[in-house]
Amino acid sequence: MKNDVLMYENVYEILKDKIESGRLPRGSRLPSRAELCKAFGTSEKSVRRAVELLADEGFVKTEKRKRPVVAFNPVAQPRKKAPPARGTGAFVTEDTLKTGVLLCFPLIAQGLKLCQGDEWAVPQAIIDQMDPGQPVAFWRLSKRLWRFFVARTGNALALRAVDCLGYTGIDPFSGTREMREGYLESIRELFECIRQGGSFESIRFGDFSALYDFVGMAEKKAESRSGSALPVSKIDQKLTKAERYSSVYLDIISLIAVGYYKPGDRLPTHEALRKIYNVSVDTTVRAVQILQEWGVVEATPGKGIFVTMDLDGLKKLTISPGMIASHVRRFLDSLELLSLTVESVAVHAAENASASEAQELHDEIDRLWNRLYLYDLTPRVLLNFITEHIQYDAMRSIYGVIQKNQRVGRSIPNLVNPVKTAVNCELHEQCMEAVGFLMEGRPRDFARKATEMFDHTRELVIGECRRLGYWEAAMAVYDGDLLWK
Structure with missing residues (x-):
C-alpha cells in the first residue's frame, strides 16, 4: 500500500526541497536509484519519473550511466513574480495569503512542537544559508524552512494543501535589507524559544504582506470570485481503481448498518450510483459484484439491486x-x-x-x-x-x-x-x-x-x-x- 500513495510526486517534492534549501548543493550528485528506492520505500519507476521531472525543470542534469548532478542556482533560477497590485490576480493572492495564515500557522506550530534533538539540524542548516544580502535566495529558503515544519507533522494531506497554495513558485518583492535582517533574527529567537519550551505565539513577526503587493479586502469585494478556489484534485489523494470500487461497497454496507437500507430495499441503479459516488458504471458494477459475493445484495437483470443481508449478518462479515x-x-x-x-x-x-x-x-x-x-x-x-x-x-x-x-x-x-x-x-x-x-x-x-x-x-x-x-x-x-x- 505504501507504494500506491508515496508515488513519484512525493519523491520529486522531497528531492526538490533538498535542492532548493541547499542540502543538496549545486554540483553534487544525487544518490543512486537503488539508494533512492530504499530511502523512499518505492519502485525504480517512481524514482526514475521523479528524476525526469527534476531534469525537465532544470534542477538536475542527467547523463547516461551517471548519477544526476544538481544544477539548481537559488539566485539565478527564474521564478514567477508576485501578482500585480490590481485585478483578479491580486484578489487570488490575497485570498490565498489569508488562507495561508489560517492554515499554515497552526501546522507550523505543530511541526515546531514535534521537532526534537537532531531533527533541528535541517532547519538550522536552512537558516544558516539565509543571507539577507541575497534577497531572492533568502525568501526562497524562508519558504522551504516553513514547509519543513509543515512536513514535520507527518500528514500528507496537510502538506498537499499547503503546497497547493502555490507560494513556493512565487517570488515576493525583496523588501529592505533591514527588514530581512529583522525577520531572520525573529526566526532565531523563535527557534531558541521553542527549544527552551516556549510557544510559537510568543515571538512576534512583522507584517510582510506588502511584499506580495495586493489590494485590501474592502477593495476586492466587487471583484469576481472565480478562479480563487484551489484544485481539489491536487489536495485530495487520487484513488486507485481498487480504492474507488471499495469506497462504493463500503459506503453501501455502512448505510445498511445504520438502517438507511433494510433487507428487501432496492438500491439505486448503476447510473444513479455512478452520479452519487462520482465514479464510472464499471466501478459500481464491480462494487455490486463484491457485495453479491458476500451475500449483502442480490442483483437481478431487469429488476434491480436488492439488499439481502440484515444487521446481524453484517456483524459477522469479515473485512481485512x-x-x-x-x-x-x-x-x-x-x-x-x-x-x-x-x-x-x-x-x-x-x-x-x-x-x-x-x-x-x-x-x-x-x-x-x-x-x-x-x-x-x-x-x-x-x-x-x-x-x-x-x-x-x-x-x-x-x-x-x-x-x-x-x-x-x-x-x-x-x-x-x-x-x-x-x-x-x-x-x-x-x-x-x-x-x-x-x-x-x-x-x-x-x-x-x-x-x-x-x-x-x-x-x-x-x-x-x-x-x-x-x-x-x-x-x-x-x-x-x-x-x-
Whole structure:
C-alpha cells in the first residue's frame, strides 16, 4: 500500500526541497536509484519519473550511466513574480495569503512542537544559508524552512494543501535589507524559544504582506470570485481503481448498518450510483459484484439491486484491515488536519455568520438528533456550517476536502454506532454548547468549544481504530517521516 500513495510526486517534492534549501548543493550528485528506492520505500519507476521531472525543470542534469548532478542556482533560477497590485490576480493572492495564515500557522506550530534533538539540524542548516544580502535566495529558503515544519507533522494531506497554495513558485518583492535582517533574527529567537519550551505565539513577526503587493479586502469585494478556489484534485489523494470500487461497497454496507437500507430495499441503479459516488458504471458494477459475493445484495437483470443481508449478518462479515487501510488513513489525516486548524477557522466563520443562521444551525442539529436520528451527524453538521461561512475560496476548498473525507468515516466497518450512546451524547452536548456561544455572539468561545469537540472526536476514532485492528494497517499506507526526513 505504501507504494500506491508515496508515488513519484512525493519523491520529486522531497528531492526538490533538498535542492532548493541547499542540502543538496549545486554540483553534487544525487544518490543512486537503488539508494533512492530504499530511502523512499518505492519502485525504480517512481524514482526514475521523479528524476525526469527534476531534469525537465532544470534542477538536475542527467547523463547516461551517471548519477544526476544538481544544477539548481537559488539566485539565478527564474521564478514567477508576485501578482500585480490590481485585478483578479491580486484578489487570488490575497485570498490565498489569508488562507495561508489560517492554515499554515497552526501546522507550523505543530511541526515546531514535534521537532526534537537532531531533527533541528535541517532547519538550522536552512537558516544558516539565509543571507539577507541575497534577497531572492533568502525568501526562497524562508519558504522551504516553513514547509519543513509543515512536513514535520507527518500528514500528507496537510502538506498537499499547503503546497497547493502555490507560494513556493512565487517570488515576493525583496523588501529592505533591514527588514530581512529583522525577520531572520525573529526566526532565531523563535527557534531558541521553542527549544527552551516556549510557544510559537510568543515571538512576534512583522507584517510582510506588502511584499506580495495586493489590494485590501474592502477593495476586492466587487471583484469576481472565480478562479480563487484551489484544485481539489491536487489536495485530495487520487484513488486507485481498487480504492474507488471499495469506497462504493463500503459506503453501501455502512448505510445498511445504520438502517438507511433494510433487507428487501432496492438500491439505486448503476447510473444513479455512478452520479452519487462520482465514479464510472464499471466501478459500481464491480462494487455490486463484491457485495453479491458476500451475500449483502442480490442483483437481478431487469429488476434491480436488492439488499439481502440484515444487521446481524453484517456483524459477522469479515473485512481485512488491509482492504480498507487507505480509506482509514485518509479519514485519520483529515481528522488531524481539522483538529489542528479548526480553532482559527471557526473564529473566522463565526464572525461571518448572522444570528438567524446561528439559530438555524441550532434547529437543524436538534432536528437531526431528536427526530431523524440515524447515527451521530452532529459533528458533520457543525463542520458543514463552518465550511459554508469561510470567506476565502482557497480555505473553503481545503475544508471541502475535509468534508468529503469525513464521509469516509461512516463507511469504515463497525466504526459508526447506529444507536445513541453515552459517547455520542457527550459529543452532541459539546456541539450544542458551542452553538450556544455562537448564538450569544461569542465567536472565540464558539471556536474553543468546537475545537474541543473535534479533538475529542479524533481521540475516539483513534481509540476505536486501535481496538478494531485498523490502526497499524492505516499507518503502513505511507511513512509520514519520509515527508521530511
